[in-house]
Amino acid sequence: MKGIFTALINSFDEKGNINEQGLREIVRYNIDVSQVDGLYVNGSTGENFMLSAEEKKKVFKIVKDEAGDEVDLIAQVGALNIFEAKDLAAYVTDLGYDALSAVTPFYYKFDFEEIKDYYNSILEDVDNQMLIYSIPALTGVNMDLKQFGELFENEKITGVKFTAPDFFLLERLRHAYPEKLIFSGFDEMLLPASVYGIDGAIGSTFNVNGKRAKGIxxxxxxxxxxxxxxxxxxxxxxxxAILDNGLYQTIKELLKVKGVDAGYCRKPMKKPGDEQIESAKEIGRTLLD
Ligand SMILES: CC(=O)N[C@H](C=O)[C@@H](O)[C@H](O)[C@H](O)CO
Ligand SMILES: CC(=O)C(=O)O
Structure with a gap:
């Protein structure tokens, strides 16, 4: 597993329900037009933390059904409800997902022993590999080299999605664990991360900018x-320009310009206003190929 993986955007209708046809079109656009190497499903970008467990399953099923075996698929199954995380891990493994990923448990200030137990518990009954999803800016969970090493002792933990602007730690991880997969997470820092020998990258903006990312x-x-x-x-x-105009709303508007029914975000995320939609179109005209 390597290369450019899109952190898949989700599509909702105006009421906030999953728009199946739109989601299928997003998958197709990423595979057919951007030609990315894989999809990271139900991450932050997929608005995962605003979905019910049933809705997460629905998304996993639709994406697998549409993508088949055309690209590698990673399922983000992390949840504070450990039973839900385990159930999702089993579900996607049965569906044929190539890897699991789980966000570090957040909100409560779990100590490292608890974090380790979370990963080992998710994996104990499931025959699949796991990429740790580390995103300290959103979770508040920072782990050091030694702690990553302790997690990596579980052989099913084959790598990390590393979303942090910490190139010192990235280099130390790459050096210490040459056999583990390292996917970088900040699209705007793909070049410096690549220089350190990452296996690939997972990001939201690849929904519209996959080709340039592959080029980098x-x-x-x-x-x-x-x-x-x-x-x-x-x-x-x-x-x-995307970040200034609203990350997920703008990605969706950019996809719409390409003929993809990317729909809306779910509340409490805002519906884009007219001005925001106009700026998205301008971004599409001037900054997308
Ligand atoms: C918080 C978040 O969404 N992180 C993404 C992946 O890890 C990135 O793809 C960023 O969205 C992107 O780099 C823009 O900052
Ligand atoms: C953005 C990202 O990597 C995610 O969807 O989790």
């Missing part, structure tokens, strides 16, 4: 830093 990885592998910097600069012009 390729250029770095070929040692063409000039090309990599050009593509990262173009990507960051786009990412800056």
């Amino acid at each position: 990885l390729k250029a770095v592998h070929e040692g063409d830093l000039g090309e990599a910097r050009k593509l990262q600069k173009e990507s960051n012009d786009l990412i800056t």
Whole structure:
């Protein structure tokens, strides 16, 4: 498993219900047009933490049904309800997902022993591999090199989705665990992460910018830093504009311009206003290829 994985956006109708046809179109766009290497399903970008367990299953099923075996599929199953996380892990494994991922448990200030027990419990009854989903900015959970090492002692934990602007730790992890998979998580820092020898990247903006992201990885592998910097600069012009205009709403509006029924976000996320939609269209005209 390697390369560019889209953190899949979800599609809801105006009432907030999952829009199955829209979700299928998002999957197709990523596979057919962006030609990404894989999809990361029900992550932050999929608005996972606002879904019921039944809705998460529905999303997992639709995406697998649409994508089949065309690309690698990673299922984010992390949940504070450990029974739910275990049930989802079993469910997606039966569906044929290539890997699990689980966000570090958040909200309560779990200590490291508790975090370790969470991962080992999710994995105890399931025959699948797991990528730890580390995103300290959203969870408040920071782990050091030694703690990652302790988690990696479980052989089913084959890697990490590393969403932190900490290149010191990234380099130490890469050096210490050459056999583990490291996926970087900040799209705007893909180039520097690539230089440290990541296996790939998982990100929200790849829903619309997958091709450039693939180009950055390729250029770095070929040692063409000039090309990599050009593509990262173009990507960051786009990412800056997306972040300024509202991350998920803008990605959805950009997909709509491409003919994909990406729908709306679920409350409490806002519906985009007219001005926001106009700016998204302008971003599409000027910063997307
Ligand atoms: C919090 C969040 O959504 N993180 C994503 C993945 O980890 C990234 O893809 C960012 O959305 C992206 O880099 C924009 O900052
Ligand atoms: C953004 C991201 O990586 C996620 O959807 O979890």
